[in-house]
Amino acid sequence: MNYQAYLNALHLLCATPLQLGAQLSCAALLRLGEMCLSLFTAIGDVVHDRQDPRLSLAYAQLVEIFARRVHREQLAAALDLEVSGANALSLPVLDSIRRGDADFSEEPERTQGKPCYRSAEDLLAAWLHINYFAAAARFSDAHLLVGRRTVQGTVAPPRMPNLARLCEAGATDPQQLISTARKLAKLEPKDLIFEGTQIDLQAEDEDGVLLEERCAQNLASLGPRSARKQISTALSHYISQHSEELPPPRGLFIGPVKLGVHEFKLRTTAAQAQVLHSIIAQASSRRTESGRNAGTSQPGPEPSVPEWLIADAPMPEWAAPYASEDPRPAGAYPEQQPANDAEAEVDPPLRKLNAVMAKLGSRPGAGDSTCITPRVVVYMWLHDLYHLARTHGITSNSVRIPPGELRRILASANIIPIVLGGNSQPLDVGRAKRFHVGAIRTAIMARDRGCIVPDCTTAPDQVEIDHYKRPWAEGGTTSVDSGAAICTDGHHSRHVGQIKIVDVGGLPHVILPKHIDPEQIPRRNTYWDGLQLGDAPDYPGPIEDEPPG
Known part of the structure; x- marks a missing residue:
């Protein structure tokens, strides 16, 4: 039999359950399923031997489709067990099913007295050798996404109908x-x-x-x-x-000490959280001195010695040989680091701690560029200024500020409110400067909030501003209209032609590669709540109140 004959036979095999339907016996259905599993396993073995990256990628997509379908069938099979009362099957029937010689021509025999299993969950856990709670989760998930058993023994629609449709489609x-x-x-x-x-x-x-x-x-x-x-x-x-429930109390709570490491728990308001988010985001940047300093194992300069501790008299001769020596052997204490490790990179949690401690240890007005200055930038619509009693704000790090707290922090001189109104883009410095900095960058970030590449999670403080309409080298200008917030990787991807940035209604949008987005629809990232077309609120009626003075 040649390849085409095999292919025709497979097509016939796949169509058999649909064409014959109820004419197929239970044993035939199980046999078809076993054959499909064997075929799938054999195909996988051949794919693994080929070592072709193109085939591997296409096969990975096929396996994912299989896996999503199998996941839903697991839930559907659990629901079938519940609705059919499979836990009441008699012991001889259960034994025959396990042996593979069950007689499906007769009605299933059920236990008259105490069943072997109290519930379908018990049956599934024992039959598949899985944890009871894992089995019970399948039934509860089936009720949410597949269907629910009614008191009459029928199947009602699932609890979550819209999510159930996504589960059925297998696209999520x-x-x-x-x-x-x-x-x-x-x-x-x-x-x-x-x-x-x-x-x-x-x-x-x-x-x-x-x-x-x-x-x-x-x-x-x-x-x-x-x-x-x-x-x-x-x-x-x-x-x-x-x-x-009442919210948990705010404050700084001292925790236990584990192997010399002190643990603290911090609960803050939204505005206080934004201060920490700002410090953390800037600490992750390797482009600034403060960010680089937070990324070393020895952050910040050593604290200066108070004048009253500096002796005027010279050091005694007997103390000189010991002035630069440390009697402790190297590595004797965990906190002791070799000198050549002072500039070693540390992991992200320690970078954040270094930045916070550097800020806490800095002196006001010292002008030390190695310390981070946190910023609290709040975005709101123009109409929100007239209705502060029922509106909320969003900070530059995507922290939601509730109405009551928003009214309080707007009175602070350390808060930078960015008011979003019409479509005008007034900030423009022409070709006087190449880079989008200062107020221009702030305005662009108020519009884009972060990298505009869909699903990018790069922190807003680390994105670049790209001359996406006309490159600077070709005569492009530096303005809010000409710039788009984009991460370093996305910036390089645009320059090599992997993605495109286009203007749609005054907002820069990204067109992803065709293998990711076959429809080639211009999109904007929503991870950082970047503004989308039509986002401006349409408030009915005139504005009667005056904005706060």
């Missing part, structure tokens, strides 16, 4: 779907479908859209990281607005 990471569905279920009333009572979803976003629908939209339209952040923000905001 199933783990992210499951995680989102579980979090949403905790915000909803108890599901009473098995008791005969249908309770609709109730959790809504600020605009009245169901949170489940909003989360499904994010998962379908955004990248995984942007979707995760948008969902987390929406759920956290809903919980803060509807939770009956």
Whole structure:
């Protein structure tokens, strides 16, 4: 049999369940499934032997499609066990199924008295040799994304219909779907479908859209990281607005000491959190002296010795031989570092600690460029200034400032409010300067918030501003209109032609490569809440109040 004959036979095999349907016996269905598994395994062995990167990439995509389908079938199979009452099967029937010689021609025999398994969860855990809680999770996930058993023994629609459609389509990471569905279920009333009572979803976003629908939209339209952040923000905001629990007390709490390392716990307001976010983001930058200083194992200059400790008399002769010696052997103490390691790079958590400690140890007005100066920049719409009682602000590090706290911090001279109004772009320095700095950079960041490449998580303080319309070397100007916030990797990708940046309605948008976005739709990153077309709020009615003086 040649290749074409084999291919025709496989097509016939794939179409058999659809064409014959109920005519296929249970044994035939299981046999077809076993053959498909064997074929899939054999194909994988051949692919692994080829070592062709093109084939490997295409096969990885195929395997992912299989895995997502298999994940949903796991949930659907669990639901089938629950609805059919498989836990009540008799012991002889269970034994025959395990041996592979079960007789499917007769009605299944069930235990008349005490069943072998109390529930479908117990059966699945024992049958598949998995943890009980893992088995129980499959049933609860099936109720959210596949269907629910009713008191009549029928199957009702799933609890999360929009997420269920994404699960059925297989276009979204199933783990992210499951995680989102579980979090949403905790915000909803108890599901009473098995008791005969249908309770609709109730959790809504600020605009009245169901949170489940909003989360499904994010998962379908955004990248995984942007979707995760948008969902987390929406759920956290809903919980803060509807939770009956009091917020935990704010403050700095001293924790235990473990092997000489002291532990502290810090709880802050949103505005205080932005100060820390600003320090942390700047500490991650290797382009500034303060950022480079935070990235070494010995941050900052040594503290100066007070004048009252400096002796006027010369050192005694007997002390001179010991002045520069350390009697402790090298490596005797964990905190002792060899001299040549002073400039060694440290891990990100220690960089952040170094920056915070350098700031705490700096003297006001010292003008030390090695210390980071935190900034609190708050973005808000022009209309929000007239209605501070019910609006919130977003900081440059994407920290949400609630209304009450926003009113307080706007009175501080250390807060920089960026008011977003119409489409005008007034800042322009022509060709007097090459780089977008100062107020121009601040205005661009107020518009883009971070790198505009979809799903990029580069911190706003580390992005570059690109002359995306016309390069500086070709006569481009430096203005808000000409610049786009982009990370270093994205900047290089644009220059080598891997991505494109285009102007759409006055906002720079990114066109990703065709293998990532076949539709070639201009997109903007949403991870840092960058402004999108149509984002300006449409408030009905005239503005009656005057802005605060």
